[in-house]
Amino acid sequence: MTMSTPSVMGNNNETAAIMFLDEYNEQAMVEYYKDVAASWTYNTNITDYNQEQSVAASLAASNFENGMRTRALEFNQTGFSENTKRLLNKIIYIGDAAIERQEDLVELTNLLAQMETRYSTGKPCKEDGTCYSLEPDLTRIMSESRDYQELYWAWDAWRDEVGAPARQDYARYVELKNIGAQANDQPDNGAYWRSWYEVDNLEEMTEELYTQLSPLYNNLHAYVRRKLYEVYGGDYINLRGPIPAHIFGNMWAQSWLQLLDLCIPYPNKPSVDITPVLIEKGYTPLRMFEVSDEFFTSLGLIAMPEEFWNESMLEKPNDGREVVCHASAWDFYNQKDFRIKQCTDITQTDFITIHHEMGHVEYYMQYKDLPVPYRRGANPGFHEAVGDVLSLSVSTPKHLHSIGLLNEVSNDEEADLNFLMSMALDKISFLPFGYLMDQYRWRIFDGTTPESKYTEDWWKLRLQYQGIIPPVTRTEEDFDPAAKFHIPADVPYIRYFISFVIQFQFHDALCKAAGQTGPLHKCDIYRSTEAGTLLSNMLKKGSSETWPNAMEAITGSRTMNATALISYFQPLITYLEAENERNGDVPGWPESYTPADPNFGVTVQPSTAAIFLCLFFILARIF
Numbered sequence: 001m002t003m004s005t006p007s008v009m010g011n012n013n014e015t016a017a018i019m020f021l022d023e024y025n026e027q028a029m030v031e032y033y034k035d036v037a038a039s040w041t042y043n044t045n046i047t048d049y050n051q052e053q054s055v056a057a058s059l060a061a062s063n064f065e066n067g068m069r070t071r072a073l074e075f076n077q078t079g080f081s082e083n084t085k086r087l088l089n090k091i092i093y094i095g096d097a098a099i100e101r102q103e104d105l106v107e108l109t110n111l112l113a114q115m116e117t118r119y120s121t122g123k124p125c126k127e128d129g130t131c132y133s134l135e136p137d138l139t140r141i142m143s144e145s146r147d148y149q150e151l152y153w154a155w156d157a158w159r160d161e162v163g164a165p166a167r168q169d170y171a172r173y174v175e176l177k178n179i180g181a182q183a184n185d186q187p188d189n190g191a192y193w194r195s196w197y198e199v200d201n202l203e204e205m206t207e208e209l210y211t212q213l214s215p216l217y218n219n220l221h222a223y224v225r226r227k228l229y230e231v232y233g234g235d236y237i238n239l240r241g242p243i244p245a246h247i248f249g250n251m252w253a254q255s256w257l258q259l260l261d262l263c264i265p266y267p268n269k270p271s272v273d274i275t276p277v278l279i280e281k282g283y284t285p286l287r288m289f290e291v292s293d294e295f296f297t298s299l300g301l302i303a304m305p306e307e308f309w310n311e312s313m314l315e316k317p318n319d320g321r322e323v324v325c326h327a328s329a330w331d332f333y334n335q336k337d338f339r340i341k342q343c344t345d346i347t348q349t350d351f352i353t354i355h356h357e358m359g360h361v362e363y364y365m366q367y368k369d370l371p372v373p374y375r376r377g378a379n380p381g382f383h384e385a386v387g388d389v390l391s392l393s394v395s396t397p398k399h400l401h402s403i404g405l406l407n408e409v410s411n412d413e414e415a416d417l418n419f420l421m422s423m424a425l426d427k428i429s430f431l432p433f434g435y436l437m438d439q440y441r442w443r444i445f446d447g448t449t450p451e452s453k454y455t456e457d458w459w460k461l462r463l464q465y466q467g468i469i470p471p472v473t474r475t476e477e478d479f480d481p482a483a484k485f486h487i488p489a490d491v492p493y494i495r496y497f498i499s500f501v502i503q504f505q506f507h508d509a510l511c512k513a514a515g516q517t518g519p520l521h522k523c524d525i526y527r528s529t530e531a532g533t534l535l536s537n538m539l540k541k542g543s544s545e546t547w548p549n550a551m552e553a554i555t556g557s558r559t560m561n562a563t564a565l566i567s568y569f570q571p572l573i574t575y576l577e578a579e580n581e582r583n584g585d586v587p588g589w590p591e592s593y594t595p596a597d598p599n600f601g602v603t604v605q606p607s608t609a610a611i612f613l614c615l616f617f618i619l620a621r622i623f
């Protein structure tokens with residue numbers, strides 16, 4: 001294996017290195033465009049042919065990267081400028097493409113395509129033959145149903161369809177990813193993924209953040225557990241135990257916004273849910289995107305270009321095409337083609353997702369003229385935070401009312417708590433999930449979690465951090481993690497946990513720049529070009545500098561910290577503590593709890609009952 005450390009005997013001529021970097025940049029735009037275009041074609045029309053074409057294009061891009069890595073390694077970087085060294089190292093440490101053996105790279109590329117296709121085409125069916133897509137069918141059941149058994153069916157059927165069948169592929173994927181990591185001088189793939197943050201203590205940093213935030217989560221968990229107890233009763237909910245995973249209104253229990261009607265502190269106040277208004281006013285996906293784009297341009301940020309509106313896929317096609325519905329934003333690396341692919345449903349959740357995806361595109365456009373290796377977030381968490389920061393302003397009742405998405409708002413403490421509850425059900429509920437997804441995978445990659453414990457260790461983390469349990473006992477025949485897009489799609493996840501923390505730091509800084517002085521949760525930076533400039537100056541840096549520099553450019557601080565998040569939610573924290581106290585609910589889940597059998601209390605089908613009765617009488621006659 002060629003060591004990746006640049007050779008000390010190599011070419012020490014920096015002018016030659018800079019010429020190489022220029023050549024790399026021109027060729028990379030051509031090669032990456034072809035790769036992204038083939039991937040886009042597959043994602044927006046899943047066929048065997050398009051999958052093969054996408055695999056071929058991905059291999060071609062990997063071979064390009066591998067060839068360029070070899071050339072970058074020939075330079076002796078001693079005495080080179082920091083910038084030249086940074087660019088060369090981003091061409092050397094390229095991830096999977098550094099895999100030595102071509103057959104390993106081909107196997108991994110095919111495995112990734114196969115896992116993504118299985119997830120994206122998964123459609124469990126009922127005995128009566130009706131089949132259900134994840135989006136929108138199962139998503140709608142999970143968010144709207146309050147029937148314990150129906151929710152259980154959707155939750156279990158999805159995992160049977162795309163979870164267990166992925167287990168074997170995943171075990172092989174882990175081996176190949178670790179081979180790739182070693183080719184990047186990393187001990188395992190978790191270490192390689194963490195290396196993107198350019199700190200040597202990312203695990204301690206995220207653990208420290210989670211320790212600060214877990215009391216807030218545990219208080220919300222205890223409050224919601226009480227509300228679910230009032231709906232489902234003591235047969236299903238133990239007030240001092242964990243909560244069954246399928247009744248949170250979300251397939252992965254990662255967002256509890258759909259439980260707002262159960263959790264709203266003051267139900268007689270005007271609603272803060274815009275879904276009914278979006279429908280009532282006849283909003284289309286296109287209209288939702290235009291409203292989002294207008295918020296970005298109101299800050300002086302770059303508008304979505306013509307190509308974006310012509311080439312994006314803003315809703316699920318109705319021509320029978322299979323598509324990857326999981327929303328995503330795309331940079332075609334040609335400095336002018338940027339797209340979003342989303343199976344947009346007319347809901348509040350999807351309106352927020354639109355801002356999230358548009359935040360990615362804004363970042364792509366702000367750094368489009370940088371050298372290709374710098375066209376990334378300052379760290380992956382930064383890329384995830386951009387859209388969500390703007391959503392923190394858009395989501396305020398004042399803003400939603402001003403753009404006609406709420407018919408009325410009241411401006412008092414009770415209305416504030418209703419709003420903060422809706423934000424907590426989305427943001428606070430997510431924190432343990434955002435944290436555990438890569439805790440789980442880091443341990444698989446470093447060998448702590450062997451294949452024989454894939455299920456056991458997953459549900460240990462889900463219990464430890466989220467305080468949830470499966471509605472039915474799981475075994476090592478299952479593989480529930482693969483029922484979450486990012487696992488079969490090979491997409492790291494700690495970036496989202498980090499984003500949910502730093503987006504409040506950014507929000508705080510942008511609000512100050514916008515001259516907003518009230519409580520953070522009421523701030524709306526709409527039309528503030530001062531805030532927009534502060535943000536775009538950071539976005540323009542891409543990954544040309546380490547992220548503490550980018551953090552400092554916006555917030556003045558060089559660290560990620562949870563202070564802004566906690567101060568944003570402070571009024572709600574006080575409310576939750578008082579409510580839990582009043583109800584005698586203790587945050588946490590000290591009692592273990594065997595999940596009620598989901599078939600518990602299910603009415604036995606009449607036909608089955610008849611058979612039992614006949615048998616009974618026959619036997620009675622004999623004896």
Ligand SMILES: CC(=O)N[C@@H](CC(=O)O)C(=O)NC[C@H](CC1(C(=O)N[C@@H](Cc2ccc(O)cc2)C(=O)O)CCCC1)C(=O)O
Binds near residue numbers: 326329352357383
């Ligand atoms: C070509 C490509 O892959 N491009 C990347 C972008 C890039 O890397 O340049 C990309 O588009 N990734 C897709 C992914 C989609 C979403 C997601 O997966 N979100 C997480 C966590 C979460 C949940 C709630 C929330 O408010 C924010 C985040 C989940 O749903 O679990 C779906 C809904 C929102 C974001 C994304 O946009 O991050």
Ligand SMILES: [Zn+2]
Binds near residue numbers: 383
């Ligand atoms: Zn994102």
